[in-house]
Amino acid sequence: MRGYHVSKDGKVRKCTATKQECPLQHYPTREQANNALEKLNRDEHGLLSQMKIKTNLDSVESVVKDEKKEIVENLLNNAESRLSEIEKHRKKKEAQDRKLQAQQLKELATMSNILKKEQKDKEKLIKQQKKSQIQELDNIEQLMKIASQQEQQVAYA
Numbered sequence: 024m025r026g027y028h029v030s031k032d033g034k035v036r037k038c039t040a041t042k043q044e045c046p047l048q049h050y051p052t053r054e055q056a057n058n059a060l061e062k063l064n065r066d067e068h069g070l071l072s073q074m075k076i077k078t079n080l081d082s083v084e085s086v087v088k089d090e091k092k093e094i095v096e097n098l099l100n101n102a103e104s105r106l107s108e109i110e111k112h113r114k115k116k117e118a119q120d121r122k123l124q125a126q127q128l129k130e131l132a133t134m135s136n137i138l139k140k141e142q143k144d145k146e147k148l149i150k151q152q153k154k155s156q157i158q159e160l161d162n163i164e165q166l167m168k169i170a171s172q173q174e175q176q177v178a179y180a
């Protein structure tokens with residue numbers, strides 16, 4: 024007799040193998056076999072826990088990875104939409120600037136036309152004034168001529 028062993032079904036039994044060599048580990052007393060079984064259960068439980076923890080860690084890691092990916096994608100999307108917004112704003116501003124410039128040019132052209140017309144009118148007025156001055160001078164000359172003729176006539180009389 025070789026004492027006690029832990030059977031494959033997880034129970035402590037007295038070893039009864041006689042013909043063939045029993046491949047299991049043997050303990051001299053039932054208590055020792057029980058202790059060994061408890062330790063085995065603890066170890067198995069520990070291993071299971073570790074496996075569970077590792078599985079949890081793996082799934083947490085994959086969730087974090089997915090979240091990271093999502094965050095990066097969101098950041099990229101935000102940056103892209105921000106850029107397109109800035110571009111839109113810039114184009115709008117450019118169009119406004121062009122419109123304003125065109126309006127200013129139009130106003131300048133109008134003002135230039137007004138100034139030209141005023142200048143023309145002024146020149147016309149000056150010409151007319153000159154003409155009437157010349158006319159006046161002619162009149163005065165004519166009057167002086169007449170006066171001098173009358174003077175001569177008075178002198179000869």
Ligand SMILES: [Zn+2]
Pocket residue numbers: 025027028038039040045046047049
């Ligand atoms: Zn045995």
